[in-house]
Amino acid sequence: xxxxxxxxxxxxxxxxxxxxxxxxxxxxxxxxxxxxxxxxxxxxxxxxxxxxxxxxxxxxxxxxxxxxxxxxxxxxxxxxxxxxxxxxxxxxxxxxxxxxxxxxxxxxxxxxxxxxxxxxxxxxxxxxxxxxxxxxxxxxxxxxxxxxxxxxxxxxxxxxxxxxxxxxxxxxxxxxxxxxxxxxxxxxxxxxxxxxxxxxxxxxxxxxxxxxxxxxxxxxxxxxxxxxxxxxxxxxxxxxxxxxxxxxxxxxxxxxxxxxxxxxxxxxxxxxxxxxxxxxxxxxxxxxxxxxxxxxxxxxxxxxxxxxxxxxxxxxxxxxxxxxxxxxxxxxxxxxxxxxxxxxxxxxxxxxxxxxxxxxxxxxxxxxxxxxxxxxxxxxxxxxxxxxxxxxxxxxxxxxxxxxxxxxxxxxxxxxxxxxxxxxxxxxxxxxxxxxxxxxxxxxxxxxxxxxxxxxxxxxxxxxxxxxxxxxxx
Amino acid sequence: xxxxxxxxxxxxxxxxxxxxxxxxxxxxxxxxxxxxxxxxxxxxxxxxxxxxxxxxxxxxxxxxxxxxxxxxxxxxxxxxxxxxxxxxxxxxxxxxxxxxxxxxxxxxxxxxxxxxxxxxxxxxxxxxxxxxxxxxxxxxxxxxxxxxxxxxxxxxxxxxxxxxxxxxxxxxxxxxxxxxxxxxxxxxxxxxxxxxxxxxxxxxxxxxxxxxxxxxxxxxxxxxxxxxxxxxxxxxxxxxxxxxxxxxxxxxxxxxxxxxxxxxxxxxxxxxxxxxxxxxxxxxxxxxxxxxxxxxxxxxxxxxxxxxxxxxx
Ligand SMILES: Cc1cc2nc3c(=O)[nH]c(=O)nc-3n(C[C@H](O)[C@H](O)[C@H](O)COP(=O)(O)OP(=O)(O)OC[C@H]3O[C@@H](n4cnc5c(N)ncnc54)[C@H](O)[C@@H]3O)c2cc1C
Ligand SMILES: Cc1cc2nc3c(=O)[nH]c(=O)nc-3n(C[C@H](O)[C@H](O)[C@H](O)COP(=O)(O)OP(=O)(O)OC[C@H]3O[C@@H](n4cnc5c(N)ncnc54)[C@H](O)[C@@H]3O)c2cc1C
Numbered sequence: 001x002x003x004x005x006x007x008x009x010x011x012x013x014x015x016x017x018x019x020x021x022x023x024x025x026x027x028x029x030x031x032x033x034x035x036x037x038x039x040x041x042x043x044x045x046x047x048x049x050x051x052x053x054x055x056x057x058x059x060x061x062x063x064x065x066x067x068x069x070x071x072x073x074x075x076x077x078x079x080x081x082x083x084x085x086x087x088x089x090x091x092x093x094x095x096x097x098x099x100x101x102x103x104x105x106x107x108x109x110x111x112x113x114x115x116x117x118x119x120x121x122x123x124x125x126x127x128x129x130x131x132x133x134x135x136x137x138x139x140x141x142x143x144x145x146x147x148x149x150x151x152x153x154x155x156x157x158x159x160x161x162x163x164x165x166x167x168x169x170x171x172x173x174x175x176x177x178x179x180x181x182x183x184x185x186x187x188x189x190x191x192x193x194x195x196x197x198x199x200x201x202x203x204x205x206x207x208x209x210x211x212x213x214x215x216x217x218x219x220x221x222x223x224x225x226x227x228x229x230x231x232x233x234x235x236x237x238x239x240x241x242x243x244x245x246x247x248x249x250x251x252x253x254x255x256x257x258x259x260x261x262x263x264x265x266x267x268x269x270x271x272x273x274x275x276x277x278x279x280x281x282x283x284x285x286x287x288x289x290x291x292x293x294x295x296x297x298x299x300x301x302x303x304x305x306x307x308x309x310x311x312x313x314x315x316x317x318x319x320x321x322x323x324x325x326x327x328x329x330x331x332x333x334x335x336x337x338x339x340x341x342x343x344x345x346x347x348x349x350x351x352x353x354x355x356x357x358x359x360x361x362x363x364x365x366x367x368x369x370x371x372x373x374x375x376x377x378x379x380x381x382x383x384x385x386x387x388x389x390x391x392x393x394x395x396x397x398x399x400x401x402x403x404x405x406x407x408x409x410x411x412x413x414x415x416x417x418x419x420x421x422x423x424x425x426x427x428x429x430x431x432x433x434x435x436x437x438x439x440x441x442x443x444x445x446x447x448x449x450x451x452x453x454x455x456x457x458x459x460x461x462x463x464x465x466x467x468x469x470x471x472x473x474x
Numbered sequence: 475x476x477x478x479x480x481x482x483x484x485x486x487x488x489x490x491x492x493x494x495x496x497x498x499x500x501x502x503x504x505x506x507x508x509x510x511x512x513x514x515x516x517x518x519x520x521x522x523x524x525x526x527x528x529x530x531x532x533x534x535x536x537x538x539x540x541x542x543x544x545x546x547x548x549x550x551x552x553x554x555x556x557x558x559x560x561x562x563x564x565x566x567x568x569x570x571x572x573x574x575x576x577x578x579x580x581x582x583x584x585x586x587x588x589x590x591x592x593x594x595x596x597x598x599x600x601x602x603x604x605x606x607x608x609x610x611x612x613x614x615x616x617x618x619x620x621x622x623x624x625x626x627x628x629x630x631x632x633x634x635x636x637x638x639x640x641x642x643x644x645x646x647x648x649x650x651x652x653x654x655x656x657x658x659x660x661x662x663x664x665x666x667x668x669x670x671x672x673x674x675x676x677x678x679x680x681x682x683x684x685x686x687x688x689x690x691x692x693x694x695x696x697x698x699x700x701x702x703x704x705x706x707x708x709x710x711x712x713x714x715x716x717x718x719x720x721x722x723x724x725x726x727x728x729x730x731x732x733x734x735x736x737x738x739x740x741x742x743x744x745x746x747x748x749x750x751x752x753x754x755x756x757x758x759x760x761x762x763x764x765x766x767x768x769x770x771x772x773x774x775x776x777x778x779x780x781x782x783x784x785x786x787x
Contacts, residue, residue, distance in 0.1 A: 102660045103718040103735055147616045158614060160623070161591045176753040181717035183737045184578065186750060186778045187758045188632075189590060192623025196616050216667050240535035242558045242644035282667060282689035285647075341612040343536050373614040374536075410610040411617040421617070428617055432604040437619045439764035443757065455618060 002062040003041045010044050013054035018045040029087045036077035036419050041084035047092045049205040057173035059086045067451045068199040070142030073134045076418030078198045082453050090141050096120045104211040110141025110204045126211040129156040133322050141204045147196035149414035151247040154372040160195040167206035171445035198416050199451040201444040215280035219290045220308040223297045224271035231273035232347035234300040235371045243289050247278040248372030249321050255366040262327035265320040276321050324368040332381035336393050340404035341413040344374045353403045354378045361396040375413035417455045425457050488530050488542045488637040490605045496523045499603035504773045507634045509572025517774045525571045525636050537642045543571025543635040559642040562586030571635045577627025584735045585670030590626040592641045598633035601766035611639050630772040632765045646684035652699035653680045659734045672734040680705050712744035750778050
């Protein structure tokens, strides 16, 4: 058995305690936050780059696939091991190695949690700009592999814009530094190719991140509307007016009510939609832009505008936005979260379609999303004990993905493709486009052992985009 | 401008069929591409093609613009400025495709980020002569591997860019250059919230501030900045790339203007040769071999020549 030999070798290279094969533990690593289940044969917990290299080399030697894993909060099945792969968990590599306050960069290990990085540099008036809603629990390595986003990526850009260099154990076990502190290293932008590669180009073992100075002035506003259309049109109008808020988030009626019951932030529970708008920068600029945003919102029918008076109120408004997922449990026991992007001006039209699709499939849907980016997050709510409900969830989800792409959008804005959307790739890309992506993957991993079967549809399934990986929608 | 629709409604895309036919497939032999020639243009001695130009559409409310790679940067900038927007990192001069292929950002990289972040989608002609799409049309997209990033800075060695969708940003209400004698520009970096640019030649610092007029005036007053015409003339001998904390070590190397907080140094001398990690070199070669197995696109360009300035055959 190649796995027995692999386990023996890993135990020699790491320590027996950090190589796990017990059934209950393997069960924990069978999936990420997506519920798409796979199977792991062994889980390794390296503490150093050299140990990660030893893991990868052992996997290669025994012909076993390996899957890098951060916190396992991914929603697309990216960290789901298939066919008894080796899971390389990076959680023990969680140190902030150095901080250059003057030039605003830091070197961190991949297992550092997103929020812990920001906490570690807060005393210097700095933060790490990408802030996924999962920031308390997701790792920087996972952020890099998924090119993750968050509410504040509207103005500051997604993870790729905040990663200067990555030390990578390549899929053959060799070590490479892809870019680094120097802004224009020679050769191709391998760093850029690695970010968003979902664990299929190697394992990130050290990351050089860009830190962002905290803004001197912040204005957080909550405005509410009688219709989803009015809120969505306000979003487009603000951007068209040349204002780029730090964040522009939207919640619909069902979401507002669920969240309000949960956090008691004083949200207008009779509104059809609320926008959470944050403007940051220098004081005069923030005042002028805030006034303009309010003017535009009023012109689009905003009923009221609440301005956070202090840091405590600001935190409360954000808590409302960030606890939306937690609030759902009050409505239905299960949810399926989608993640597509549409051009901003198509928001009203696509949202109307999302409501229509959910209604037709007799499902509750709530929307809470990064409106400024056009990044939709429709949540289909259901009770999986109800017979036949899963088929309706599958069908509605499928239609939502299709209408988003048909509206000129993309399959995923921040969660990645993983297994979940793998077979939808042909909706966006033709055979030549997919072949080029496969070629890039081959250049990094000729043997194909790094997290195989993710992202790229197999040639056989290209023609059949109906096929969804087993368990993808539960 | 071809296909331009000022109401911001998508007016289709640039037709790349003819361009693809000119580039040809694997049997069409070596082929080079030139933009405006401001960076040396196409490698000499090879059949040369040009990418189509023209703005296909510009949607200010999306902050996105779609244009042919042959579009002059200045034409694009003028079109965007009419609607109060810009692609901040795009350096002046040359074509859009040339700027992306060279991959070097404007002097405002500190505030605007590198040019590579502005490219959302590219349609390029591959070595096989096919039109290939990389990336997606929206400002946020994580659908598949990010081929756009390797195209930027690839000097036309992986594919010839035909059409791009770029992310635009609002123009600031006011933008002004200032200067001040400064032995240590790092205090400026600390004091000024996100300046667009801080330059330093070892004794004088130049700063570009953007934003609301009152904020800029207050910042300038508080930091002893004196308004000036613009950045200093840049030494054109070489473009060095160093860790930003190392700019203090440039003293005595010759005349230079360094981008503080970034690490780009405009120097009178060519950049000193750098060690290239053999693993990184191999990865570069493998990507070239995968995307251009016949080595027919822009032959003779060495991405590891210091600078990076393409070597000539
Ligand atoms: C409640 C909730 C809210 C969320 N909100 C957001 C949001 O707002 N924005 C957003 O973008 N995402 C969001 N997510 C999704 C998820 O948190 C992010 O994708 C996150 O970046 C994943 O990080 P992780 O450490 O959990 O990675 P994992 O789930 O462990 O792994 C994700 C992928 O990265 C790879 N990987 C992990 N570590 C490494 C490494 N060191 N080297 C190479 N590959 C690696 C894995 O193989 C896998 O393909 C949310 C998830 C939840 C559950
Ligand atoms: C007034 C002025 C100011 C400038 N300021 C700056 C500055 O601040 N910062 C800075 O970095 N630069 C600056 N530059 C340089 C300028 O940005 C570059 O010269 C320009 O980007 C190159 O464009 P080009 O069309 O002339 O390319 P060319 O010189 O024609 O080509 C350059 C390379 O790109 C390749 N190429 C061209 N088009 C394509 C394509 N469509 N697809 C693939 N490969 C292609 C060519 O084969 C060649 O290898 C300035 C130039 C001028 C004239």
